[in-house]
Amino acid sequence: MTLSADNFAVSDHVVYPAHGVGRIVAVETQEVAGTALEVYVIGFDHEKMTLRVPTKKAKTAGLRSLAGSDVVSKAMTTLKGRARVKRTMWSRRAQEYEAKINSGDLISIAEVVRDLHRADNQPEQSYSERQLYESALDRMAREVAAIEQIDRDAAVNLLTKSLVKAA
Incomplete structure (x- = not known):
């Protein structure tokens, strides 16, 4: 599924520059410093790591869809x-x-x-x-x-x- 960086869906494969290919596990709203923040929860199975990227900062963080x-x-x-x-x-x-x-x-x-x-x-x-x-x-x-x-x-x-x- 090819979408813009602001529109990833759960279970999409994405590429985060510093870690490579991951899969969006969830889109959550978390409270940070009293402010509600929507984040992509990205799982990297090969590194056994989970990364949270604010949805509004996804593009500037370099999060992208898989290459065409x-x-x-x-x-x-x-x-x-x-x-x-x-x-x-x-x-x-x-x-x-x-x-x-x-x-x-x-x-x-x-x-x-x-x-x-x-x-x-x-x-x-x-x-x-x-x-x-x-x-x-x-x-x-x-x-x-x-x-x-x-x-x-x-x-x-x-x-x-x-x-x-x-x-």
Whole structure:
């Protein structure tokens, strides 16, 4: 169901930039500092976490519907592209990759997956590179899985096949 950010319904899948794909469990009214506040209650099963986002702040918080098929196809095309690794210090690149992952933008996340992917014949990744790669791949796989209505592992296989074809 594709709705504007102010109009999510219970049981809709949504993407929150810092946490990825979640599901709206309820829309509640809570009292905060004496004021009634309507909030989306979002459950993130993979993190065993619940997040409450005020309905009026949902758009500014970055809460969005799952990506459309056009965005998914652009992201898959991005995976097949050539890795673009800047020649800057790793700490700077790591910060940029982290920012892209937390942006919640599927295409930006695909760029991180593409840039950090290592084929079998390439040198081993450092621990922090592997952590960022796994984080980006997981975030992308969860959204693709929710869109395609498949499980996360099937989505990872789908993404990995695209990466291997590119290499």
